[in-house]
Amino acid sequence: MARLMIIGAGGVGTVVAHKAARHSGNFTEILLASRTKERCDAIAAAVEEKTGVRIATAGVDAEDVPALTALLKDFSPDIVINVALPYQDLCIMDACLAAGVNYLDTANYEPRDEAKFEYKWQWAYKKKFEDAGLTAILGCGFDPGVTGVFTAYAAKHYFDEINYLDIIDCNAGDHGKAFATNFNPEINIREVTQKGKYWENGKWVYTEPHEIHQPVTYPNIGPKESYLIYHEELESLVKNFPSLKRARFWMTFGQEYLTHLRVIQNIGMARIDPIIYKGIEIVPIQFLKAVLPDPGELGENYTGETSIGCRIRGLAGGKERGYYIWNNCSHEDAYKETGAQGVSYTTGVPAVVGALMFIQGKWKGPGVYNVEEFDPDPFLEQLASDGLPWHEEHDGDLEL
Incomplete structure (x- = not known):
């Protein structure tokens, strides 16, 4: 049906490849490409x-x-999943576009x-994709991604007006x-x-890093100290749901993780500007990435689960209602x-689902879109x- x-x-690319192969009836040809072909x-x-499904590989x-344009023209895919x-x-x-x-x-x-997370650079491509008759779907992981779809689902089915949104993320x-990060260390450390x-x-x-925190109870996990941080989906959600009076993002961190993080910052290893070491220009955080465990190799001994969801308050029929929608992943x-x-799994699976929505014609249209703009x-x-x-609860204790 589609290439x-x-x-x-x-790690995310690994999940995307496995999941896409399980949809070989939809994705009849798959090409996995990265700078390191051996990993592909x-x-x-x-x-x-x-799975028994053979996928092609390429180095680019x-x-x-x-070079990437030439590879795209040669393989001629219907859609690219960028991870x-x-x-x-x-x-x-x-x-x-080319x-x-x-x-x-x-x-x-x-x-x-x-270290700046904004959609403005990609939103600026809207007219280019419209003129080309192409679709660009932004932020189709879990957060961002599923959290936006959860919000759209709540708005479609349960609320006349969404006023308060708290996205909560627990690992x-x-x-x-x-000490290890769950995705690319350079990106992860910059973000948190x-x-x-x-x-x-x-x-x-604006707040200082980790300044605001409180315990939040997660399903099947219990209470975990959760820290208010900035996350990119807030930018698109407040744009697409203008009735929001408040929107926040919370993430759990263990004390050992935070201690390591403070040390990394204090000794300058979180710096993203280049320094000269023995006549060679290096970026400290990129060097740190090289010596930390590879997130893609953490899975074998990983126990426990994640819990990510949205806690929402708003109006329905003139009354204030509460709603919680979430997923737990082992x-x-x-x-x-x-x-x-x-x-990696919670990021990669939604990307494949988004690509399926596109090729099935359910999420499609010329331009640049965030996921909450489509039918959830x-x-x-x-x-x-x-x-x-995913699971949902109505009018429970939202805590936040």
């Missing part, structure tokens, strides 16, 4: 062993737009030299490492060390199926059947 190209061969070959071999630098680095989003979008290919990613663009897993930010009464409110189950841990129902139905079942 799919996956760019990125980390290893993933392809594992996919074939588990995602920042080399002419490479966020710095590379605009390069991949440029190549897709080759006439539709686009989907899981994280918004950020400049390499500034209660244990990988047995003294920046100032907090949330939306309230029509403006952004690290062990994710590893058994794909060889990757739960954080078919996506959530497919998400549950693809390994991420």
Whole structure:
């Protein structure tokens, strides 16, 4: 039915390749590409062993737009799933425009030299994709991604007006490492060390990193200290749901993790500006990435589960109502199926579901879109059947 190209061969790319292969009736040809072809070959071999589906591989630098354009024109995919680095989003979008290919990613663009998460750079591509008759779907992981779809589902079915949104993200897993990040360390550390930010009464409110925190009770996990941080889906959600009076994002961190993080910052290893070491220019956080555990290799001994969801208050029939919608994902189950841990799984599965929505004509249209702008129902139905079942509770204690 359709050709799919996956760019990125980390933990998320591993999940995307496995899940896409299980939809070989929809994705009749799959190409996995990254700068390191050997990693693509290893993933392809594992996919074939588990599913019997053979996928092609290629080596390409995602920042080399002419080379990537040539590969896209040669393979001619219907859609690209970009699970490479966020710095590379605009390069991949440029190549897709040049080759006439539709686009989907899981994280918004950020400049390499500034820890800044904004959609403005990608939203600026709206007219280019409209003029080309192509679709670009932004932020189709879990958060961002499913959290936006959860919000759209609540707005469609249960509320006349959404006023308060709290996205809560808990990883209660244990990988047995003294310190490791669950996705690319460079991106992860940049994300969680920046100032907090949330939306309230029509403006952004800024906080110091991890300044605001409180216990939140997660299903099947219990209470965990949760920290207010900024996360990119807040930017699109307050735009697309203008009735929001407040929107916040909370994430759990263990004390050992926070201690390591403070040390990393205090000794300058979180710096993103280059320094000279023995006559060679290096970026400290990139060097740190090289010595930390590879997130793609954490899955084998990972126990426990994640819990991510949306707690929402708003008006329905003139009365204030509360609503909670969430998913819990087992690290062990994710590893058994794909060889990757739960954080990679919860990001990769929604990306494949989003691509399915596109090729089935359910999420489609010229331009650039965030996921909450599409119909949430078919996506959530497919998400549950693809390994991420969701649950809901009405008028319970939202805590926040």
